[in-house]
Amino acid sequence: MRGRLIYMCILILSLCGCRKELCYNHDEHSFGVRIDLRTDWELVWERDYGCGWEGCWNPEWGCGYEDLSPGIPEGIRLIAYHKTDGYKDFNIDPQGKRVTLGTEGEYSFLLYNNDTEYLVYSDLSSSKEASATTRTTSRAEFKSPNEGERVINQPDMLFGRYIETMLVERKMETEVVQLEMRPLVYTYFVRMEFSQGYEYLSKAQGLFAGMAEKVYLYDGHTGTESASIMFDCEEGEDFLSAKVMTFGVPDYPGDHYSKGEEDGKEDYMIRLDVLMTNGLYKTFDIDVSAQMKNQPRGGVILIEGLCITDEEGGVFEGGGFGVGVDPWGDTINIPLK
Secondary structure, three states: OHHHHHHHHHHHHHHHHOOOOOOOOHHHHOOEOEEEEEEEEOOOOOOOOOOOOOOOOOHHHOOOOHHHOOOOOOOEEEEEEEOOOEEEEEEEOOOEEEEEOOOOEEEEEEEEEOOOOOEEEEOOOOOOOOEEEEOEOOOOOOOOOOOOOEEEOOOOOOEEEEEEEEEEOOEOOOEEEEEEEEEOOEEEEEEEEEEEOHHHEEEEEEEEEEEEOOEEOOOOOEOOOEEEEEEEOEEOOOEEEEEEEEOOOOOOOOOOOOOOOOOOOOOOEEEEEEEEOOOOEEEEEEEOHHHHOOOOOOEEEEEEEEEOOHHHHOOOOOOOOOOOOOOOOOOOEEEEO
């Protein structure tokens, strides 16, 4: 009897000490159609085609070279295109995420950041046609120096990446995909220096004409249509500066293509509208085509010699300010080469 009691006690203790561990990650340990995306970010604001701005940056420009670099976005939109079963999209974290696709087979994947405000996307159902543009500005008084160009707001910072083809099978292990998100929007740092009359300046806004109207997400090439991008100016001691975000120049291949021959394009213009302290306006039309030849994807535009004469900026005869003058209305066009 004593031996039987000892046996029963041992059996009870063994049953109490052995419990089944619950699996809270069942999807990770079962057969499925999954990919594990892991992302890095290429945080650059310009592509160097020979200007070498990083090595010769002027500290007197008011900001550092690295200050223009974008930050990591808040999230990613992933569109998975199945060869025969249509497409579906997912929102994932900026560092990546495990994604369950459901249907095995051949896929293409398009990724771009999903935290944009002003961008407008088109043809996302087709990976090779998907593109992004930005909204027409609501300020009707702004007119492009290039006739017929749409005046648009600056695009938000946009990154993208495309995987042409990938076979995803149903299996126990999850396919790990390491990729780098690359810029599709670049920045031009524009510095505009005055040789005379800067004290008469009250406010300034501008347009960067001749820039690409849209970009294709799968390879980063820009469309053939051009647009004028509106920008605000920051005031310095005797200069204005602006950071203008764009898709780059029109009809230009993505980064992994070799640089093409120059096409002789001569209609890159900056229109600077200046409100003077007397309430009148003056417009400068500045041809920057020569500076754009080696800067198709961001860079630096330097403008010198802007002038407001005493006659233009002096006290307005109506009492010091232009009563009844429409905002950014009649202007004096001063072409500068």
